Structure formats: structure tokens, C-alpha cells
Amino acid sequence: MRCLYCNGVMLEEIGWTDLFFKRVEDPFCDVCRAELIRLEGPGCTVCSRGMETEGICSDCNSWAEDPVFQDALISNHSIYAYNPALKELIKRLKYNGDYALAGCFRKELTDLLKPFKKEAILTPVPVSADRLKERGFNQTEALLECAGIKYEHLLLRRNGEAAQAKKLKRDRHRGENPFAAIRALDGEPVVLIDDLYTTGTTIRRAAQVLKESGAGEIRSITIGR
Template sequence: MWAKHPNYSDVLISNHSIYEYNDSLKELIKRFKYNGDYALAGCFRQELIEHIKLYKKSIIIPLPVSSLRLKERGFNQTEALLECAGISYENLLKRIDTEISQAKKQKAARHKGENPFQTEKVLNGENILLIDDLYTTGTTIRRAASVLKKSGAGEVRSLTIGR
């Protein structure tokens, strides 16, 4: 499932989601992400490996979670997906702690507020592949892409498990 939006062209080339977000995927992600069933990352292993092969010359960057979310969950779900698949990645982004997670916000509220991402890395035109579990409104991924573009990234694309 490819998503391209006219406003993405300045920061995000495209997003590819492996699966459509339906009730089954919703339950699986909930069990994995919120109930701590870390082993469920293996469900996505083969598809993730196959899709990432298409981006050979890109730096793989998982979307970070805030330190509050990391403490609550005990793991970053996106890093868990990559680790389970044996995919190397770089942590070039840091997420600033916010009181309310994106998942708990209404659509309009997701678009408001400050960009929660930062990077200290200066890039020199490298292509980036952002990885996240879900693509909802695209705000999170576009904000991360914006920070990387300002830091000197070349093309930024994203790959998510569901949309």
C-alpha cells in the first residue's frame, strides 16, 4: 500500500505500508506494542526483510519512542521489529518526551504542536528509510523526515507495518 501526498514532496518521497490496518492487525499490534508480547515481532520478520531489500542504499532509521514510552513498554516496538528481522539500523533521531502519545490524540490534535524529534547528526545527502509500526495520519513520519532533511538528508522514504 503506497501513499504519496503532494505536501510530502519537500520532506517525504513516499510511504509504503506492508499491510492494511484492519481489526486483525490492530489486535496483533496491540498485543505486541501495549501488552508487551515482544515475540510477536517475529510475525512481521519475513515481509519486513523482503521490503527493506528494495532500499539497499538507504540508512535504516527506526522511529524512536520517548523515554516515558520506553519506560512504560520496556522496549521500542520499531527497534524490536528490526532486531527480530536481523536488520541493521542507526538511531539518528531522538524523541522529546510529551505528555500524551500520538495514539491517544484525535486527528486534528496530531497535526498541532511542536516537532518532537531532534538529531545531532549532520547528513551529506544520504538516503533515509524511516521505519515505524503504523502510519495513521503521517504526521509523525513527516516530522521525523523534516528533521532529517534539515540535517542534510537526501531522499527520505518510510516503511510501516500497517496503514
């Protein structure tokens, strides 16, 4: 095997258990794996932001005071801190079209989404038609497909707009909601999946629309925070 990040050769040790149980191989070598920082320890119980003590961060307190968004999102769970290593991985997947990288997080996503498969609708945050045409794929759908996770893609659509990554924080909270519901829901819980949680605006806007369309509790899971 070769590491999907640095392309270096990785030696594998095979034990007797591998003859009887399907093994999930790590796509990264030990050096590259060490550069990805898991979000563990004290943090915001709502958005996974790292903090000195567990609680609710100032951003989530502000969201809770906004009558439009206060009941939209129950919680967000992010897997990794957004550091240079993760930034490069996401860049190569989204902007360089390196589709193979979508399989890098299959074990993490499978483990996190397993409890929700029977009781909730799993759905990726959609991209606009212009962005889909430009990239050729929705990177979040790619993450789920490479992990073999079934999802519902007919809950939301997204209108064309400037990329959130190019906006200042204050500008992300302004303007019209770019999402629209495709069908009505009847109290079903929903788990939104996306690649990154930055300010929380995108996730909460999507959650707001789903809530208005009849969804039950809404949570989200992202690769980076």
C-alpha cells in the same frame, strides 16, 4: 509450531528443498493469516492509502501544499490495512509486551528493505524516554531486530509527549515537532521504519528533521496503514 496469534498447533509439510535451503516459516496459521489484509491494488502513490484508482490522495495533496513538509517525505509503503486483526497484534506487542510478536513480519520487512540496505540508512522512528521506560523496548526496533536487519539508531531522538494514538487528527498536526536530530547527514538517503502510518504526521515530522540535518531522499515503510 503454534500460531503466534491464536496459539493453535500448525502442521508442517517438509520437502526436499528444505534440506538445502533455509526456509522462512509463516508464524500464522492459515485462518489467522487470512485476517491480515495486504495493501494491494490501486492506491495513493505517496502514502499507500487504498483508493478506487491510483493517484495521490487528498491528504497527501494537502501535505504537498505545506511548505514545511512538502519536500520531506518521498513516499511511504505500508504492508497491511489497519483492521481489527492487525490492531490486536500491535496492541499485544506495544502495550502487552508480547515481544515474540515482533518476529511476525520478518519476511515482509526483509523483502521490502533488501533493495535499500546498501544505498540508504535504515532507521526506526524513536519513542520517548518515558515511553521506552513504560514498555521496556521500542516496538519498531524490535521488529527490525527480530528480522535480523541492521539499522542506525543514532539519527533522531524524541522528546516526551502525549501518545499520537490518543490525539484527534486535527491535534496531531499542531504543536512543536517532538523530534530532534542527533547528528548531521551529508545527503545520504534514509528509510524510516515504524509500526503504523495513521495520519502521516509522525513520519513527516521525523522526515522534516532528518531533511534539515542534511539527509537526501527520505522514504518510509510501516507494517500497517
